[in-house]
Amino acid sequence: MSGIDASDLRPAMLEKERLDAIRIVLVEPTHPGNIGATARAMKTMGLSRLHLVNPKSFPSAEATARAAGADDILFDAEVYDDFVSAIARCGWVIGTTARPRRLPAEELLPDQCAARVLEKAAHCDVALVFGRESSGLSNQEIERCHGVTTIPTEPTFASLNIASAVQILGYEIRRQLPSSLSGIDAGRVPALVENMERFYSSLEQTLTEVGYLDPEAPKQLMRRLRRLFSRANPDAIELNILMGILSAARKAAARRHKAIVGSESE
Secondary structure (H helix, E strand, O other): OOOOOHHHHHHHHHHHHHHHOEEEEEEOOOOHHHHHHHHHHHHHOOOOEEEEEOOOOOOOHHHHHHHOOOHHHHHHOEEEOOHHHHHOOOOEEEEEOOOOOOOOOEEEOHHHHHHHHHHHHOOOOEEEEEOEOOOEOOHHHHHOOOEEEOOOOOHHHOOOOHHHHHHHHHHHHHHHHHHHOOOOOOOOOEOOHHHHHHHHHHHHHHHHHOOOOOOOOOOOHHHHHHHHHHHHOOEHHHHHHHHHHHHHHHHHHHHHHHHHHHHHHO
16 A cells, blocks of 8 residues: 655645634634634634633633634633734734724735735734724724735624624635645745834834934824834844844934033033
8 A cells, every 4th residue: 555645745734834824813802702703713714823812701611602613722722911912923913994094004805815814924923813892903903013904894884793704814814725835935034023013112212312203292203104114014134124223323323412512511
């Protein structure tokens, strides 16, 4: 009897690797039944990484009942106290929203979102973020996403259950998964969210020190800069270059300040 050719297993292995890089993040879910239904929707599409931000009730017997066999996803779910911690180790983050924004992120339809998620998941962890049942994602949370996706609905009744939204996007990911595995190359590995957050803190500090940003009247500057760098989605090497530029700018500003103080004291 002939053995199994390892090459026959390669597509399935690649599919699993790609799906395992995708995490579903629920922000402050109120109803445990929605958590269970989300786990069930995930499992039907091969997604397994559930991350919960400050859930009102979890673990819960209701969540387990609604999971209907997806108990393993609930058991392995990771719980965080805040949103930034839940996405810190991701290189690309997409939020789901139907709300208009003053500073719009890149907007993707579900099929476009799925294609981008699979593209990025070849090189880094990706987060698909779903907001609160009553109010969705906040502006601050959207600002930390690289883009947003909106599921087309009837305009007069645009509200979707969280699990239904997860099912729709999970389906699009599953549908496009086989074609996404062709032509894989090394690609760019995006900088992690936690490293980008350090960059934004350093950027704000530097702009303040060089006199470009007034901390008393910052207006929209940092929000716009966040959106600019989110669109660029720099990789780790590019981020190191940017951090080096900020460090050099602060040192130059300090030397200039020292020289001015020295001349005034003479």
